Amino acid sequence: MSREVKIAVLGGGSWGTAIVKMLTENLDTVYWYIRNTNAIEYIKKEGHNPNYLTSVELHTEYLKLTDDINEAVKNSDLLIFAIPSAFLSAELDKLNKPLTDKIIFSAIKGIVPETGLIVGEHFHEKYGVPFENIGVITGPCHAEEVALERLSYLTIACADKSKAKLLAEHFDSHYIKTKISNDIIGTEYAAMLKNIYAIAAGIAHGLGYGDNFQSVLMSNAIREMKRFTKRIHNIDRNINRSAYLGDLLVTGYSTFSRNRLFGNMIGKGYTVKSAMMEMNMVAEGYYAVKSAHKIKSKFKKKVKTPIIDAVYRILYEGKNAKKTIKELTDKLD
Numbered sequence: 001m002s003r004e005v006k007i008a009v010l011g012g013g014s015w016g017t018a019i020v021k022m023l024t025e026n027l028d029t030v031y032w033y034i035r036n037t038n039a040i041e042y043i044k045k046e047g048h049n050p051n052y053l054t055s056v057e058l059h060t061e062y063l064k065l066t067d068d069i070n071e072a073v074k075n076s077d078l079l080i081f082a083i084p085s086a087f088l089s090a091e092l093d094k095l096n097k098p099l100t101d102k103i104i105f106s107a108i109k110g111i112v113p114e115t116g117l118i119v120g121e122h123f124h125e126k127y128g129v130p131f132e133n134i135g136v137i138t139g140p141c142h143a144e145e146v147a148l149e150r151l152s153y154l155t156i157a158c159a160d161k162s163k164a165k166l167l168a169e170h171f172d173s174h175y176i177k178t179k180i181s182n183d184i185i186g187t188e189y190a191a192m193l194k195n196i197y198a199i200a201a202g203i204a205h206g207l208g209y210g211d212n213f214q215s216v217l218m219s220n221a222i223r224e225m226k227r228f229t230k231r232i233h234n235i236d237r238n239i240n241r242s243a244y245l246g247d248l249l250v251t252g253y254s255t256f257s258r259n260r261l262f263g264n265m266i267g268k269g270y271t272v273k274s275a276m277m278e279m280n281m282v283a284e285g286y287y288a289v290k291s292a293h294k295i296k297s298k299f300k301k302k303v304k305t306p307i308i309d310a311v312y313r314i315l316y317e318g319k320n321a322k323k324t325i326k327e328l329t330d331k332l333d
Contacts, residue, residue, distance in 0.1 A: 005077045005078050005103075005166065006029065006031070006075060006076045006077045006078070007023060007027065007030055007031070007076060007077070007078045007079075007080065007167075007170065008030070008031035008032070008033060008072040008073065008075070008076035008078070008079050008080065009023070009030060009031070009032050009033070009080045009082060010033040010069065010072060010079060010080065010081050010082065010083055010091070011033070011034075011081065011082030011083040011084075011107075012032075012033075012034030012035070012036060012039055012049065012051070012052070013051075013052050013082065013083075013084065013281075013282075014052040014053055014143040014144070014281075015082045015107055015143045016032075016034075016052075016082035016083075016107075017049045017052050017053045017056060017058075017143065017147075018053060018056075018143035018146040018147060019080055019082055019107060019137070020032055020058065020063070021053075021056055021058065021146060021147070022146060022171050022173065022176055023170055023171065024058070024059040024062045024063065025173040025176075026169070026170050026171070026172070026173070027062060027170060028062055029062060029064060030062055030063055030064065031063075031064045031066065031071075031072045031075055031076050032063050032064065032065050032066070032072070033066055033067070033068070033069050033071075033072040034065065034066075034067060035067055035069075035091070036051070036067070037067045038050075039051055040065045040066075040067055043058060043060065043063075043065060044060060044065060047060050052143075053143060053144070053147045055147060056147045069091060069094050069095060070094070070095060070096055070097050073095065073097045073099070073102065074097050076102070077102065077103060078102070078103040078104075078105065078163075078167065079099075079102050079103070079104050079105070080105045080106075080107055080137065081104065081105070081106050081107060081108055081119065082107040082108065083108065084108065084110070084282040084284065085108050085109075085110030085111055085112050085113065085119065085284060085287060085288075086110070086113055086282060086284075086287055087282075088108065088112055088119070088122075089112060089113075089114045089115075092126075092127075098127075099123065099127045099128075099129050100127065100128045100129060100130075102129065102133070103133045103134075103135070103163055104120075104123050104129050104133060104134050104135070105134075105135040105136065105137055105156075105158075105167060106119035106120055106123075106134070106135070106136050106137065106188065107136075107137040108284075109138075109191040109192060109194075109195055109284045109288075110192055110195065110284035110285075110287055110288050111192055111287060111288050111291035111292070113287050113290075113291070116291050116294060116295070118185070118188045118189060118192060119136075119188065120134045120135075120136060120184055120185070120188055131159050131184070132158075132159045132160040132163075133160070133163070134158070134159070134184065135156060135157055135158030135159075135163060135164055135167065135184060136155075136156075136157040136158070136184050136187050136188045136191070137154060137155075137156055137167075138154070138155045138157065138187050138188070138190070138191045138243050138247055139152075139153070139154065139155070139191075139242075139243070139246065139247040139250060139251075140152075140153060140242055140243075140246040140247040140249065140250040140251075141153060141154055141247075141250075142250060142254060142256040142257070143256075144256045145256070146175070146176070149174075149175040150175065151175050151176075151177070152175060152176055152177075153176075153177050153178070153179065153242055153246070154168070154171055154176060154177075154178045154179070155178070155179045155180075155181055155187060155242060155243035155247075156168045156171070156178055156179070156180055156181070157180075157181040157182065157183055157184045157187040157188070157243070158182065158184060159182055159184055161180055161182055164180045164181070164182075165180055168180060179242065179243070181243060183233075183235065183237050183243075185229075185232065185233040186229045186232075186233055186235065186237050186244070187243045187244070189228065189229050189232055189233070190225055190229060190243060190244045190247065190248070191247060192284070192288045192291075192292070193224075193225050193228060193229075193248075193288070193292065193308075194221075194225070194247050194248040194251045194252070195251060195259040195283070195284045195285030195288050196259075196285045196288050196289045196292060196307070196308055196311055197217075197218070197221035197224075197225070197248060197251070197252055197307060198248075198251040198252045198257050198259035198260045198263065198285060199259050199260070199262055199263035199266070199283065199285040199286070199289070199311050199315075200217060200221070200263060200307050200310065200311050200325075200328075201214055201217055201218070201252040201253070201260055201263060202257075202259065202260040202261060202262060202263020202264035202265075202266070202267060203263040203264070203266050203267040203311070203314065203321055203325060204217060204263075204267065204325055205260070205263070205264050205267060206263065206264040206265065206266065206267020206268040206269075206321075207267040207268075207321060207322055207325055209325070213329070214252070214253070216332050216333075217252075217307070217332065218248065218249060218252050218253075220306075220307065220332045220333070221248060221252070221307055222239060222240075222244070222245050222248055224304070224305050224306070224307055224308065225239065225244065225248065226239040226244075227303050227304060227305070228292070228296070228303060228305060228308075229244075231296075231299055231301075231303050232295075258279065258281050258282070258283050259283045259284065259285040261279065261283075262275055262276070262279060262283035262285070262286065263285075263311075265278065265279070266314065266315070266321055267321055267325075272286065272315055285311075286315060289308060289311045289312050289315060289316070290312065290315075290316060292305075292308050292312075293308060293309070293312040293316075296308070306328055306331040306332070307328065310324050310325065310327070310328040
């Protein structure tokens with residue numbers, strides 16, 4: 001693959017904006033698909049996104065902004081999807097260009113609700129993209145800290161390590177360090193699961209649990225993640241590496257975490273609907289827990305997932321958060 005690869009970022013939210021910022025440190029041209037035409041015009045005029053990471057000054061001279069997803073796809077070799085999983089299918093329905101000859105990297109931390117698949121599997125099964133052309137961009141990395149140019153780490157996973165390495169080179173800067181992995185399935189499921197555990201951490205915080213309990217919760221969460229990912233894709237992976245444990249910790253503890261914030265509101269008594277309306281952002285873990293619960297129900301051999309089960313009961317069965325978390329505390333060690 002040529003080092004002159006043309007890259008498009010699809011999605012105008014916080015993470016999409018952060019990815020654009022990182023790429024324009026190294027590339028002269030980045031296509032950026034944003035469906036909001038008003039936002040595009042504002043970015044062109046003012047040099048920053050009016051809705052997300054508003055303090056970030058963007059190198060607009062390097063950007064090809066478009067509200068036509070087909071234009072972005074047509075003119076690019078490598079596509080980075082940063083559209084929330086809940087809206088991905090609706091955006092892809094607009095496509096009339098094939099994806100089979102494209103390299104797809106997912107920066108989406110969730111499950112596609114319509115198919116119950118992680119994003120990489122969705123592109124493979126629905127659009128015929130070969131697995132060697134599918135990759136994942138994961139953390140630990142918050143968009144807000146990228147905006148502040150605080151030192152952050154990305155893990156770039158792809159079955160074809162040469163493609164992961166090439167993309168990693170385009171992210172490297174004085175505030176971004178990158179690591180390469182070939183565990184595309186494990187890293188993508190871990191990115192999905194950590195949002196569920198962050199919701200659990202938020203609920204516990206909202207209920208008044210302290211740091212001592214949070215440490216036990218996160219310790220159990222990483223072991224639960226290990227059991228789940230092992231059943232999904234049993235390879236030799238070190239669950240304590242940054243793409244797994246590191247991403248879990250930053251999402252579970254950080255004040256920037258929208259999933260933790262969402263859980264905190266639930267713990268304080270908000271309904272799911274009212275919490276989402278007040279946040280005005282997507283908490284991927286809300287959709288992920290439903291999918292994770294469905295996936296584990298299909299396992300031939302039962303997997304112990306008390307945290308996933310507790311969050312599912314609170315969010316989807318309307319169980320009392322205080323009582324459910326109290327029951328969970330008796331299942332942790």
